[in-house]
Amino acid sequence: MKKARIFNIQKFSLHDGPGIRTVVFFKGCPLRCPWCSNPESQKYDIEMVWDSEKCTGCKKCTTNENVEFINDKKKPYRNLAGEYMKLKAITYEEGEEIRKLCPNHAVSYEGYDMFVDEIYDEVIKDLPFYEESNGGVTLSGGEVLLQSDAAIELLKKLKLDNIHTAAETTCYASSYKFKEFVKYLDLLLCDIKHWDSEKSNQVTGVGLEKIYENIKYATGLKYLEVIGRIPVIPGFNYSKKDAEQFVEKLKMLGINKINLLPYHNFGENKYKIMNKEYELAGIKQLHKDDKEFMEYTQIFKNAGVIVE
Structure with missing residues (x-):
């Protein structure tokens, strides 16, 4: 029986897949995104x-x-x-x-740390809510693929109960781990931070080649729904050119549905209690009804991309 290191189990979530969901947050992430709203998720320690x-x-x-x-x-x-x-x-x-x-x-x-059986026992408590709302369980992070063995063991148990499974992930992992992981998913919410690998590596510490390879594999699976998630960050990927380049990458990857996530600073206080510098302090938050954000969104829609 495997153990997983997590930092939260969030119940009654409505934003990480269909219906009412329980989200299991795995600790540890290979990326270091300056806007990360969960700095406690970054280190495995x-x-x-x-x-x-x-x-x-x-x-x-x-x-x-x-x-x-x-x-x-x-x-x-x-x-x-x-x-x-x-x-x-x-x-x-x-x-x-x-x-x-x-x-x-x-x-x-x-x-x-929790044994996989302990996590399963916790999330299965809300089975009636999943069944009533067509919901399920979402694995998130951090980066869940850093603990893929434990995550796969949990997903297998959930699928035996016909529970809808989803994962929010950067898709940064070896091809072998990724292919084994997505076998047990119904929905893949893949974070796409940027369209340019050099820029991604410069800011997050990770390039895009392996990420794009895995996403391309996932969109080729007929049973798996894939939705792209783009965190829209001023000064990083928030321009007309960025939107146009994202559209080209989405077409190449086979993604036709995305979530655009406007920048917010809700996690700034977490940096304080962990004595970490919040690099985006003072940057104005974005809102979906901002004129510039609506124009940014329209570029995707004009290209036939579904924006949710």
């Missing part, structure tokens, strides 16, 4: 998180050897005593101990 605004500097948590406060005026986030908590990777058990030591709920952790 179980990580400490610390809310400096809640921390009074009582030091009760320092009875655990993993907790250390330092005076570092260069750190952007410090407690009322002007100190910074040095964050590190820990075990789930250490995280639980540290969390219980803090009277102000200022320190906790992100990530925990």
Whole structure:
């Protein structure tokens, strides 16, 4: 029985596939997108998180050897005593101990391990909702393909119960892993960050060749529905030229339906409690009814791409 490292199981989701869904978020991702709204998903490690605004500097948590406060005026986030908590990777058990030591709920952790059977037992609780709404289970991340063995084991169990399965993924994996993974999917929500591999590599740390190869394979499977998801990010892929180039790539990949996801900064506070720099601070959020965004969207529609 395999274990998976996850950071959340979200129930009653309406945005990651049809009907009412449960979304299992796997921890760890090979990409480092500056706009990522889940910075806690990026590292596979179980990580400490610390809310400096809640921390009074009582030091009760320092009875655990993993907790250390330092005076570092260069750190952007410090407690009322002007100190910074040095964050590190820990075990789930250490995280639980540290969390219980803090009277102000200022320190906790992100990530925990579950056996596949435990995840299955949790998501199957909502089977009546899946059946009533034609919903199901979606695997997300992070990047679920980094833990493909555990994910495939879970998908197999879900398919035995005829539960609709979906995955939101960058499609960045070896061809072998990807082909085995999509055997057990009904819907593939594939993130397409950019149309230019060099630009993608420069900003996210990953090129597009392997991603496009896998997406092209997926769109050739008759049983699998494939929807592209494009995060629309100012200064990265938000221009008329970008939209036109995306259209050409979508045609090459065999994708005729997409979700355009306007940039938002809802995850900015998460960077604060993980003491990570949010590189897009100050960038204005986009909205689907913005004139420029509507013009951007229209380029796809004029090319015959279905935009949802």
